[in-house]
Amino acid sequence: MQPELDFDYQARNDEIFDPKSSVLNTGNFTVPGQGQKPDYCHMPFIGYLHSSGNSAIEMIVSCKLWRCPSCYRLKVDSEVFKYAVLLECYSLVTGDRPFRAVASMSNDQAYNLTLEDLRAFRRNAKDRLKRSGVTAGFKLDHPFRIKKRVQKAIRALCGEDTTSGGFWDYILNPSSIDTINNYLETDFKSWRDLVNFSPHVHYLLFPGHQKITGDKNIVLTKLQANDGSYTLDSVRDVVKHIRYLITHCGILVNAGKSRFEPADVFGDLHNWKPEEYLTPEEIQDIQSAVLHVLNEKRTKPYTVGEDGELCYLGEEAPSNEKLRDLGYLPINDFIAYDEFTGECLDAWLKSIKNQSNADYVYYLVSEYSRILKDDTIPQKKRRLFLGDLRDPPDSFKITTLNV
DSSP: OOOOOGGGGGGTTTSSSOOOTOOGGGGGOOTTOOOOEEEETTOOEEEEEEETSSSSEEEEEOOOTTTTTTHHHHHHHHHHHHHHHEEEEEEEEEEEOOOEEEEEOHHHHHOOOBHHHHHHHHHHHHHHOOOOOOOOOEEEEEEEEHHHHHHHHHHHHHOOOOOOOEEEEEEEEHTTTHHHHHTTTTTOOOOGEEEEEEEEEEEESTTTOOOOOOSSSSSEEEEEOTTOOOOOOOOHHHHHHHHHTTTOOOEEOSTOOOOSSSSSEEEETTTTTTTSSOOOHHHHHHHHHHHHHHHTTTTEEEEOOOSSSSEEETOOOOOHHHHHHTEEEEGGGOOOOHHHHHHHHHHHHHHSHHHHHHHHHHHHHHHHHHHHHHHSSOOOGGGGGGGGOOOOTSSSEEEEEEE
């Protein structure tokens, strides 16, 4: 079981978060998979009704939230797939390869940082990169750095050749806390005790030959591989690097309604559409190459659904068009929004030959209409969850669909 998100790190439980004045700390961010699973995640609900009125489709939808311990792996790899395909398509069109870079701030800046300050730092770093000649890029935010003495302890425990990714894999394993405490003679309670709040931004940038320079407020570093190269020259390099970055990217929490997307693209990649430059076959080849790398060593492989999104093999969701061809319509289509749609709904209900099924469908539609109008129910929970419904008659069939 995942530990609960530790609010003690916030240290200001009674304060309303203000992006302009609230000083950020480790309690304002988490990393993928280290939060709480929403109570609606993987809860079955009625999503479609058949036009005959004799059956429905039960959907089991993942929340696909970064923080969710049940969904984060698919969320992480979906983001890796999306951005790796985009970067590889752009690389094919431009004939260039991306290089790695990082933008950092001083410890003094991080000590009194607000969310508005952090956003300004990101903007200034991006503007600085553009002035240096960068034309396009992918960026990803990291709020933490592992403490130096913890890194030394992990190297002693796991080997001197432990990589940065290995550090994160180790500290996010709950069983590692006791091992580190025994080695360092400390009393750490959470992985958050093992890190410092030190925001920085990682990039994959084009063109690959471009030099970059920072200023007194922003340290920009072009990263070099062990073999001396600067660019990521293969699909494998891009996929592996993006996945390493995303597995411990910063997810904003404990910040009211403020939003802070950890990953994005900018410059010429902003709103860039591969289908305007490449054939469907070229895009599919790149998707297959990225998918091949992601599926290495996986026991439950991924595939690409009809919507172009990553999903588990065997759990591909049929499109709305395919479901409509089978006679299934979204339950939203059965809601009466005015007098005309109300008359259409009444006529359809009267056309259902099995009265028990007609009564149950009327119950479902009425209940869903009530839920939609209830402002006290959060938007993501305005669904016909099966656990809240009365049992259907034996003549009414429900088919399960994973999404």
